[in-house]
Amino acid sequence: MDSIHICGGCPLNGETRIQGSKNAVLPVLAATVLVDGVSTLYNCPDIADVHCMIRLLRSTGCKVKWQNGEIRVDARRIACTSLPQAYVQTMRSSVVMMGALLGRMGEVHISYPGGCVIGKRPIDMHLQAFARMGVTLEEACDGLTACAKHLAGAVITLAFPSVGATENCILAAVLAKGETLIRNAAREPEIDALCDFLRCAGGDICREADGSLRIRGRERLCRCAWRVPPDRIVAGTYLLGCMAAGGRIRLADVDTTQLDAVLAVIEQMGGKYESSGDGIILAAPERVKAIPYIRTEVYPGYPTDLQSQLLAALALAEGESIVEETIFENRFRVVPELVRMGAHINIEENHVTIKGVARLHGSHVKAEELRGGAALCMAALAAQGDSCITNRHFIDRGYQALEQDIRNLGGRI
Ligand code: EPZ
Numbered sequence: 001m002d003s004i005h006i007c008g009g010c011p012l013n014g015e016t017r018i019q020g021s022k023n024a025v026l027p028v029l030a031a032t033v034l035v036d037g038v039s040t041l042y043n044c045p046d047i048a049d050v051h052c053m054i055r056l057l058r059s060t061g062c063k064v065k066w067q068n069g070e071i072r073v074d075a076r077r078i079a080c081t082s083l084p085q086a087y088v089q090t091m092r093s094s095v096v097m098m099g100a101l102l103g104r105m106g107e108v109h110i111s112y113p114g115g116c117v118i119g120k121r122p123i124d125m126h127l128q129a130f131a132r133m134g135v136t137l138e139e140a141c142d143g144l145t146a147c148a149k150h151l152a153g154a155v156i157t158l159a160f161p162s163v164g165a166t167e168n169c170i171l172a173a174v175l176a177k178g179e180t181l182i183r184n185a186a187r188e189p190e191i192d193a194l195c196d197f198l199r200c201a202g203g204d205i206c207r208e209a210d211g212s213l214r215i216r217g218r219e220r221l222c223r224c225a226w227r228v229p230p231d232r233i234v235a236g237t238y239l240l241g242c243m244a245a246g247g248r249i250r251l252a253d254v255d256t257t258q259l260d261a262v263l264a265v266i267e268q269m270g271g272k273y274e275s276s277g278d279g280i281i282l283a284a285p286e287r288v289k290a291i292p293y294i295r296t297e298v299y300p301g302y303p304t305d306l307q308s309q310l311l312a313a314l315a316l317a318e319g320e321s322i323v324e325e326t327i328f329e330n331r332f333r334v335v336p337e338l339v340r341m342g343a344h345i346n347i348e349e350n351h352v353t354i355k356g357v358a359r360l361h362g363s364h365v366k367a368e369e370l371r372g373g374a375a376l377c378m379a380a381l382a383a384q385g386d387s388c389i390t391n392r393h394f395i396d397r398g399y400q401a402l403e404q405d406i407r408n409l410g411g412r413i
Contacts, residue, residue, distance in 0.1 A: 003390040004402070006380035007412040008362055011247030011284070016408035018235045018253045018279075019045040019400045020069070020228035023305075024193040026093050027167040028226070029053045031194060032073035033060060033100040034175055035201050037223035041071045044228055045400045048393070052091045059084050060101065075104075082109035085143070091397075092116060095123055095164060099171030102135060102148055111143035117369045119328040125165040129156045133172055133180070153178035153217055161186040161298050166213070167194055173215040174203045182213040188299040189258045193229050200224040232258040233305045233371070234399060235280075238409060239263075240309040241378035243271055243284050244316055249409050252279040261302045265294060269313065290319030290356055295326050308334040308375035315343035316382055317356035324351035334372030337365040341383050362387040367394045374399060381411045 020043040030053070032039040044050060046069070054064050054071070061079030065072045081101050088094045092113035101108035113123065127137055130146060132154040138145045153176050156169055166186040173180035185191065185207075195205045195213070201221040206214050230253045239259075242249045243266060256263065256275050263273060270285030291314060296304040304327040314321040315338055325331045332352055335345050340363045344355040362385030367373025373395040380387035389395075395402060406413045 002392050003388050004377060004392045004395070004413065006377060006387045006389070006406070007385070008245065008381045008383040008387060009385065010245070010410070010412070012242050012245050012249050012381065013247045013410040014408050015250040015252060016238070016405045018230040018251055021045070021190065021193070021231040022047055022049055022398045023233070024190045025050060025228045026053055027096045027171070027190065027194045028197045028228070029057060029071070029073070030096040030100040031171055031197055033057065033062065033075050033078065033097070034104050034171065035075050035221045035223065037076060038072055038074045039201065039223065040225040041073075042069065042225070042227045044069055044071045045231065047400045048397045049091050049093065052087055053094065056083060056087050056094055056097055059087070078105055081105045081107050083111070085111040088113055092121055093164065095126065096167045096171060098126065098130070098146060099168035102130065102146060102151060102172045103175045106149060106151065107145070107147040109143060109145045117333055118331045123164070125158055125160065125162050126168045129158070129165060129169045130172060132156050133176060135172075151176035153180040153215070155181045155183070157183040158185065160184070163188050163190065166191055170194060170198070170205065170213065170215060173217065174198050174205065174221070176217040178217055180215045180217070182215070185211060185213045186298065187211055189229070189232065197224070197226045200226050230254055233303065235259065236262045236303070236306040237309050237374050237378065238405065239266060239282050240306065240313045241381055242282050242409070243269055243288050244313040244378050244382035245411070246284045246286070246382070247410065248281070248283045250276060250279055250281045252277070254279045256280050261300055262306055265291060265302060265310065269317065288313055288317045290314060290317040290321040290354075293322045293324070295324035297326060304328060304331060305371050307331060308372045309378055311335065311338060311345065311352065311354060312375045312379035312382070314354045314356065315345065315360060315379065316358075317354070319356055321354045321356070322351055323354065326350065333368045334375050337372070337376055338379055340365055341379055341387070359384050361385055364388045364390070367391040370394050370398045374402075377402065377406070381406065
């Protein structure tokens with residue numbers, strides 16, 4: 001059944017443990033291709049995107065074993081450098097396999113990853129960076145062939161601190177000849193997680209004081225074992241769900257230092273939180289306060305991946321809020337579905353105006369992408385009555401146990 005049924009209207013109360021980070025583990029899985037040995041990853045989230053990345057790794061000849069949250073990748077023999085179109089089009093983050101295969105094999109063939117509902121998602125910055133490292137690119141109708149007999153380190157200045165472009169540069173540079181400096185590199189925690197994994201495998205990478213990344217190419221990387229950090233976006237999703245539905249929750253395995261911008265907004269809305277052991281406790285206010293104006297930004301600003309979930313909480317606020325989306329050009333797809341639940345939200349170009357209402361009502365709504373789908377589940381927990389959220393496969397791409405998590409937090413799903 002591709003749908004989720006939630007009976008909302010009651011405050012949350014309970015505790016759940018946060019899964020490993022989707023956006024940290026995906027580039028690290030690609031990075032295992034660079035290791036001439038076996039890499040072991042603990043705390044891997046059991047989500048559709050990880051399964052897709054594992055299929056991609058197997059298509060290159062890697063041997064991959066996955067049992068209870070632990071993935072072992074044996075990349076000693078890479079037999080194929082052409083990535084199957086089906087996988088690449090399913091999951092655009094497979095584009096980071098380019099940097100890994102270029103770094104290890106000096107070539108890769110990939111179909112264009114294509115856009116998705118939140119934006120056209122070009123890869124121009126990735127390709128410009130590769131060209132600076134001596135990669136030649138051949139475009140064909142079925143995709144792109146990139147090769148570099150000798151990948152050479154270079155000074156790369158990114159026009160925008162793109163997460164994926166930064167990851168691809170790191171993956172191509174870590175075995176390249178010489179030194180690479182990535183200026184205006186992304187600062188998201190997932191970048192530092194990738195650098196941490198690569199250092200664990202013997203890579204020479206450091207973050208300079210100005211935020212640039214300096215990578216000195218090595219001959220080879222060696223076997224290592226590494227734990228996937230907790231998912232800050234899943235944690236933020238449940239915190240905002242509690243703000244919408246009310247109540248008091250505890251989330252275990254949360255790095256609150258990665259949620260500063262989100263916690264500042266939660267406090268502004270009237271939430272009270274405290275760190276507790278390896279996690280966080282949040283007590284929601286009777287009714288959330290509106291946020292006069294907020295915009296999504298690159299890290300450490302307010303994350304675009306928690307923008308839809310914030311709309312769900314502000315839909316019930318006392319007062320009017322304005323939320324501007326500055327990262328993606330089409331990330332308000334969730335708005336019409338929230339309006340069906342009774343929200344008063346108006347889209348004007350790249351921002352929305354939300355007039356808070358006293359209550360939302362349960363409805364039949366559809367997910368159109370991962371974070372919008374998660375936001376609808378959070379709104380359904382707050383809405384009076386039953387909701388049905390269809391296209392749950394979008395949500396399964398990033399949330400490994402949404403039902404169990406929501407039950408643990410006292411929701412009825
Ligand atoms: C990563 O996507 C995340 N995905 C996204 O999370 C996240 O929203 C995004 O970073 C921003 O934080 C993964 O990590 C797997 P970008 P990515 O390159 O790397 C434009 C989720 O819900 N751009 O930083 O694709 C691009 O179009 C997902 O978990 C170019 O124009 O993001 C976008 O407007 C959604 N040219 C902006 O930059 C390029 O060459 C940010 O993209 C590259 C990007």
